[in-house]
């Protein structure tokens with residue numbers, strides 16, 4: 351009997367010389383990647399950078415294995431290389447011992463007692479934001495949620511806050527850079543070296559973001575503040591190898607990493623959750639009823655969060671249907687076995703959480719927003735390892751997962767009790783993938799509910 355070698359990993363049709371699959375990706379990156387799941391097997395090769403192989407991993411078990419078992423032996427790959435153009439070296443781009451060291455420096459700020467301490471600040475920031483919304487007027491919900499997320503992070507983790515002008519500058523520059531990073535992942539590397547206005551804008555915005563962050567770090571550094579927050583931890587941390595304090599540049603990179611990793615993501619999830627709650631008055635009613643029962647007319651506190659299981663299911667379902675991750679990458683450094691195939695060193699491996707969480711084989715009626723699917727977790731696909739990965743897995747699993755869940759629950763509990771939304775007509779709200787997946791646009795009008803969360 352002869353043992354047959356497994357067939358080669360299939361290549362997705364339509365790759366062009368010099369461009370790879372850039373045309374399909376630029377046209378509709380989410381649609382293209384989602385279509386691969388039904389057309390090819392658990393592994394499929396696409397071309398992002400001609401001359402290199404990118405294997406999209408589509409099977410939950412293989413994704414889990416890529417992140418956990420293989421994780422320690424892999425580089426972070428293309429997406430993080432492009433992010434590094436903005437962030438420099440930081441916890442999110444580092445690998446191996448360097449990663450362990452950087453992660454250890456940040457970890458204390460994300461411990462449970464710290465998170466418990468943050469909740470009052472998160473709530474106060476949310477209340478302040480809600481107070482600025484003019485009743486009946488159009489609110490750009492995505493922009494409002496970006497500002498709120500950035501403020502919650504700045505106030506809790508860095509004891510700072512951003513004045514309106516700095517916020518706007520930072521938001522505009524960050525948005526140019528994040529869109530640029532999204533494009534640079536999809537396009538061949540030569541495209542970023544052409545002196546196009548697009549590339550010049552990217553460089554200018556990246557430099558401006560760095561300058562804003564470095565200035566904010568310097569100001570906080572000069573203030574001599576030691577409030578036990580993240581910035582103080584970083585200011586007093588020493589490099590384990592050299593014993594020297596971290597440089598302003600190193601601190602700036604970590605601060606910027608948290609600002610990027612912790613605001614676009616949270617802001618998108620908050621926006622989608624408000625959208626879904628507004629679209630389905632039954633869900634809105636159930637959220638309000640639970641809040642009334644548990645809180646009466648008290649504001650939400652850390653201890654209340656575990657007593658809000660319905661709201662938790664709303665958050666979880668939002669993380670499923672509207673995940674912000676569209677292409678998380680790793681890169682092999684030696685020939686690596688994945689499933690029954692071996693890929694050579696230098697192969698990019700990537701997976702798409704957005705597509706994974708919408709796979710009908712894992713989640714029945716995947717496009718329906720159904721918080722109660724999580725009542726029966728066997729139905730929800732949660733027991734298939736690797737099927738639901740809101741915060742990733744393995745040693746690069748999100749450091750801010752508990753922080754994010756706490757802020758999502760706190761902000762939603764506060765907003766929904768105080769505000770009723772209406773979706774403005776004539777807009778097509780759909781997911782778009784840049785560096786992360788977010789709503790294309792989300793305009794709603796806001797109407798105050800009155801203190802006790804009345805339904806009017």
Ligand code: HEM
Pocket residue numbers: 441442443453503607608611612613615616619674675678739740741742743745746747748749750751753754
């Ligand atoms: C809903 C919100 C969020 C989602 C969906 C999310 C998702 C993720 C995912 C999937 C990863 C793993 C990436 C990989 O496999 O390489 C990750 C990593 C990371 N996240 Fe989050 N995240 C969120 C919020 C936050 C917040 C609030 C912070 C910080 C304040 C944060 C900081 C980070 C950092 C620093 C990493 C890199 C960890 C490492 O490589 O060791 N994230 N996040």
